Structures are given as structure tokens and as C-alpha cells.
Amino acid sequence: MSKQTILNKELPKGIGPNVSPEAFTNNKRKVFLFGSPSYTNIGDQAIAYAEEKFIRNHYPYYEYIEIMDYATDEGIQIVKEIISEDDIVCFTGGGNLGNLYLDIEEDRRKVISTFKDYKTLSFAQSVYFEETEEGDKEKKKTQDAYHQNRHLTIGTREQQTLEYVKDTFDSEVMYTPDMVLSLDIEPQELEREGVLFILREDKEKVTEEKFISELREWVEQEKGKRTERTDTVLHDMDVIDYKDREDQFMKMLNRIGSSELIVTDRLHAMIFSIITKTPCVVFGNSYGKAKHSYRDWLEALNFIEYTDQKDINKLEEMIDRLLQAEPNDIDLKQDFRPLRDYFKK
Amino acid sequence: MSKQTILNKELPKGIGPNVSPEAFTNNKRKVFLFGSPSYTNIGDQAIAYAEEKFIRNHYPYYEYIEIMDYATDEGIQIVKEIISEDDIVCFTGGGNLGNLYLDIEEDRRKVISTFKDYKTLSFAQSVYFEETEEGDKEKKKTQDAYHQNRHLTIGTREQQTLEYVKDTFDSEVMYTPDMVLSLDIEPQELEREGVLFILREDKEKVTEEKFISELREWVEQEKGKRTERTDTVLHDMDVIDYKDREDQFMKMLNRIGSSELIVTDRLHAMIFSIITKTPCVVFGNSYGKAKHSYRDWLEALNFIEYTDQKDINKLEEMIDRLLQAEPNDIDLKQDFRPLRDYFKK
Numbered sequence A, B: 001m002s003k004q005t006i007l008n009k010e011l012p013k014g015i016g017p018n019v020s021p022e023a024f025t026n027n028k029r030k031v032f033l034f035g036s037p038s039y040t041n042i043g044d045q046a047i048a049y050a051e052e053k054f055i056r057n058h059y060p061y062y063e064y065i066e067i068m069d070y071a072t073d074e075g076i077q078i079v080k081e082i083i084s085e086d087d088i089v090c091f092t093g094g095g096n097l098g099n100l101y102l103d104i105e106e107d108r109r110k111v112i113s114t115f116k117d118y119k120t121l122s123f124a125q126s127v128y129f130e131e132t133e134e135g136d137k138e139k140k141k142t143q144d145a146y147h148q149n150r151h152l153t154i155g156t157r158e159q160q161t162l163e164y165v166k167d168t169f170d171s172e173v174m175y176t177p178d179m180v181l182s183l184d185i186e187p188q189e190l191e192r193e194g195v196l197f198i199l200r201e202d203k204e205k206v207t208e209e210k211f212i213s214e215l216r217e218w219v220e221q222e223k224g225k226r227t228e229r230t231d232t233v234l235h236d237m238d239v240i241d242y243k244d245r246e247d248q249f250m251k252m253l254n255r256i257g258s259s260e261l262i263v264t265d266r267l268h269a270m271i272f273s274i275i276t277k278t279p280c281v282v283f284g285n286s287y288g289k290a291k292h293s294y295r296d297w298l299e300a301l302n303f304i305e306y307t308d309q310k311d312i313n314k315l316e317e318m319i320d321r322l323l324q325a326e327p328n329d330i331d332l333k334q335d336f337r338p339l340r341d342y343f344k345k
Helices: A003-008 A042-058 A069-082 A102-114 A133-147 A159-168 A209-222 A242-257 A267-276 A289-298 A312-324 A333-344 B003-008 B042-058 B069-082 B102-114 B133-147 B159-168 B209-222 B242-257 B267-276 B289-298 B312-324 B333-344
Strands: A030-036 A063-068 A088-091 A094-098 A119-128 A152-156 A172-175 A195-198 A227-230 A261-264 A280-282 A304-306 B030-036 B063-068 B088-091 B094-098 B119-128 B152-156 B172-175 B195-198 B227-230 B261-264 B280-282 B304-306
Touching: A030 A042, A030 A069, A030 A102, A042 A063, A042 A094, A042 A242, A042 A267, A042 A333, A042 B042, A063 A069, A069 A102, A088 A102, A094 A102, A094 A133, A102 A119, A102 A133, A119 A159, A152 A159, A159 A172, A159 A289, A172 A333, A195 A209, A195 A242, A209 A227, A209 A312, A242 A267, A261 A267, A261 A312, A267 A280, A267 A289, A267 A304, A280 A289, A280 A312, A289 A304, A304 A312, B030 B042, B030 B069, B030 B102, B042 B063, B042 B094, B042 B242, B042 B267, B042 B333, B063 B069, B069 B102, B088 B102, B094 B102, B094 B133, B102 B119, B102 B133, B119 B159, B152 B159, B159 B172, B159 B289, B172 B333, B195 B209, B195 B242, B209 B227, B209 B312, B242 B267, B261 B267, B261 B312, B267 B280, B267 B289, B267 B304, B280 B289, B280 B312, B289 B304, B304 B312
Parallel strands: A030 A063, A030 A088, A088 A119, A094 A119, A119 A152, A152 A172, A195 A227, A195 A261, A261 A280, A280 A304, B030 B063, B030 B088, B088 B119, B094 B119, B119 B152, B152 B172, B195 B227, B195 B261, B261 B280, B280 B304
Antiparallel strands: none
């Protein structure tokens, strides 16, 4: 498809949902975001939301064009036709670089190896390949794909991943907090009621159901507080397209900000608690995503705490402390400096 | 026009150019911006640009709806039909609260007195009524209009204006820097060449043409640098509508960021120099807008200097110093805290 063809006909769905068609043909420097999520994980939706804000706020002179995950193959064809020498190709960040979410990893390999001659960034990730035959095989495939691209930078969001990436790939590595922490949203002043449990129901889950039941019962009986259980992955819809991203993200923030306390094993439930100034107790997942983000960046927050403690009596003291804290702020702006400098060059 | 009518027919041009029609009828809390400029003053365009970024970044759960200046009367009628109790009515900031730009001041009076029962904000202004019979008469009209609204807050951007507003109006007063200083744009790395003179050609002008000619000649002869003269008010077009705002603002930033030095009597040429890290010498206007913003907020910047000095030999030392400075940063984030808190309530 030539530039002229693109000008003359409608683009396929999911190619540049955030721009008008002129964006593909003007003479601005372009930043392409591949892998823009259409699935219902609000954490990943919030990451893409924050990536767009970051580019649009700091580099309004660039054209920022998203390609939805379901349009990756068509998107690659179109971008190949219009890309210029100094454009930048990105793949969205998150916690899916590895062998647990292979459909996404396969798309990332494809994008990175196709655009091997262009400045390429994988936004900040937690990287995890299982130490199994299967995990090793997929790691090898990822190495082979990424190493074709000598202009690749791999973003990492915990020290653990930073070290792993340095050991595993020949690419440049960048280290910043999770993108959602770059947002600067004022928390709404909402009535708060009850304790919201936000818990995984996926392959990363390690918190036992028995413990969760005991904890909920204890909160209701001993603390006299209503409890509810939910997840940051929505199950009542199949797709969140670009145009619904902000509303769904706001709905989740609203729900968390209306709670007195969050109990979670989800990294982004913790981050949404930070944004909404909601006290939060965080448990781990299978490979330490939330734990390491907490330890590396967030330990100074007085209303958020990571724990592996499963003794309810000992948890009580922590929960009482979190509920009484006057939520403090931390300033991570300087920690995003590597990313800001990256896009200037 | 009822909500249903608004849903069913196209809105007049200039009403909500920044939103889709659903924005008028959804159940979000709304912030209306009146006076969104269509005239070619890039300073005022940048203010409206920054106001939108501010609301969208910090309060993405609100609906932010602009009404262009040329659609004020129709906009008032439509907003009257759809406004809800806790919505917020704003008028854009700048340097036109007073008797020098009466068409704008008349619109502001109209908006403030019409929406007298709603939370109302005039974004940060420099206020200036001439001390003449005409100035006094207009000041009285403005007082009468504003005082109808007991929910009005008047934003001010210099101490001088803050004191003046306290003495002149019974309204609440807020004090922050100019809105454009709330942006966080990464400067592009551009080739720099020559000295750009950005000078008023309006009723606020006090810098003498003879001095300007001498200074330009001196820069060319003694410093061996090319000079050009321009203004932040464009004269090669009549209108900048919402959709062209960002591009025109970026074009101006690009031009300033491609210069080695800016010489100006324009507040926003100084502010654009700060954004693009371009050394800048600032002279005054008729009522001290640039001077007071500089003194109140910006004196710590090592590459920007305000002066009343007109002796070229003495200016030389200053210019040499500015050209050699490694541009520093100042963080005004906390100075916008009153505005952030204002929109939370």
C-alpha cells in the first residue's frame, strides 16, 4: 500500500484508532505503538493509556500512531510502506515478555525483527521465561528475533528484570518504573466503603483460596466491614477498544478509590491504589512482579505495603497502620528521565 | 435547546471542537472553557492548549468542553440547557482582563454573570485597567458583572495583579504562574542559527524602534550573527481554530528553538524560550506583564534575563553570559497546587 493509496482509502480497523488519516502521510517524525491492547486487562489498558500521554505531553511535535493488537499483521504492512528513517517503532509494555502469553510475545518478535533497521523500543516490561524445556525453547526464539534488530532497546521495570535482560539479550536495556506511574491524576474525593479484594484468577496466581476466604471472613467479622471480590481483568466483556480505554480505566480507578482498603496480588491494583490514595496490602504472584516493583520504587509510600505474611493476627497490625496513614506522595519524575531522553534522540 | 435536541442535530461550529457530541449529554462532571481563542496570538493559543492538557491530565474523569470565542453567545445558550449543579464554568486566561481588549472582556463579563450560580473560574490573568476616565468606566462595568457571581474565583499570574484584584473585586483570588508554564514539553534538539527579535506591534509596545534598529545592527556587525524580526502574533493568517492550535504552537516553538538568542518584549516569547531552552533577553511592555512574571517566578533561570537596560555596551555582557549558560531547570509544579486543588472540589 503506497502513501497515496493510504490517503485515498479507509484504513483497516485498529490501525491508528487514535489519529486522523492525515497522521499517516504528514511529514512529522512518527512514533508507532504496536501491541496496543484490546483485551480486558485494565492494567495493560492503563499502560497503553500512559504511553500515549507520555508521548503526547512531552513530544507534541511527533505523530503518535497506535496499532491495535488484533491488527498487528496489517499494521506491519502499512507501517512498512510509510515509515521514514528517523521514525521510532515501539511495542507496548507490561508483564508479558516471556512464555506465559505467547500470542503477544509472537507479535512482539514479529514487530522487532521486521523493523530491524529502525530505532525500536519495547516499553518497560517484567520479563519471565519459565525454567522448563518449553520456557528455554521460547527464550531462544525470542533471542533470535530480537537479535536481528541492532537498534532495539528493552525497557525493564524492576531490577530483577533488568539483570535478567542484561544476561539474556545483547540489546540496549532501559530501567524505569511501570508506565502507569508516570501519570499525574488527581484522586477524586469519593465516599469510601468496604474492603475490595482484587485477585488473580490466572496462571500467575499463587495466593491460596483458603487463605483468601479466611481473610475476607476475618475482615467482615472482626473489622465489621463489607468485602467484595473482583479482578483488574474484566470478565463481563470481551474487548476494550481504543475508544473505550479511558472510560474503563476511570471506572476501575473509581471503584478502587471508593474503597477503604484494597487487598490484592495484582501489580496494577497496587498502582491504582497509589493513584487514588487508597490503602493497599499486596501479596505476590508467581514471579514477583508486584513485589519487585514495590521494593524497587514504592517502599516509601506509607499507605501501601507488600507482604508474604499469611498469619491474620500479624496482618491486623499492618492493616490498622495502613488505614490510619495520611497518604504520602513520592516523586518518580526523575526515574523516567531515561525514557524522556530516549525519545529526544 | 434541550439535551435531546443537542443529541439529534449537529452543534454549531466552535461549540465543543475538542469533543464528540456525546460529551454534551453523558453523565460526567463537566468543565466548560469559554473564550477559547481563534485569533492569531500564539501566546493565548498556548494558554488554551495548556489549560486543556492540565484538565485532561489531572482530571481525566471530567468532560472538558471548549467554546470558541466566536461562538460565545450560542455557547452560552447551549451550556445553559445542559449544565448541572456541580459543573465548572471557566474563561480562558491571558493578559486581556481590563480595558485594552474590550471585546474579550465583554465576553468574560457575559459568561461570568450568566453562570452566576455555578462554580466559575477566570484562569490566570494579568489585569490592567488604564487609569483614565475610560478605564475607570470599564472597571466599574467589570466589577458589576463579576460581583453578580458569588462563586467566582479570579486567577492571577503576578503579585502585582494579585494585589490589584484583591483591592478591586470581592471575588476569591488564586495565584499561580502563567498556564503555559504548566506544560512539560521536551525541547527538540535543533540546529540553532541567528538572533530572533520577537517584538510587539500593538498598543502595549514601549520599546523604541530606534533602539531596536541599533541593537539589530550591533548584533549583525559586532557579533556577526544573522538577525530576523517577527512577533508571536501572526499576521499571515486571520484565524487559528482549535484543530490548528497545536501545529501553530509547535511551529513557533520550532522557530524559537532554532535560534541562538531571543530578544523580546513578549511574555510568551520568554516562556517559549524557557520551554525550548533558548537564551532570551526580555524588555518590558506598557504594564509590566513579562517583567513581573519574570520577577515572581523565573528569576532563578540562568539563560533568561529581564532588563530595562538600553545601553548596548552594557547589554553585551548580559548577552554573552546568557549565551554561555548551560540552561537550568526550575520546578513550578507546586506553584500550580492551588489550581489542582480548585478542580477537586
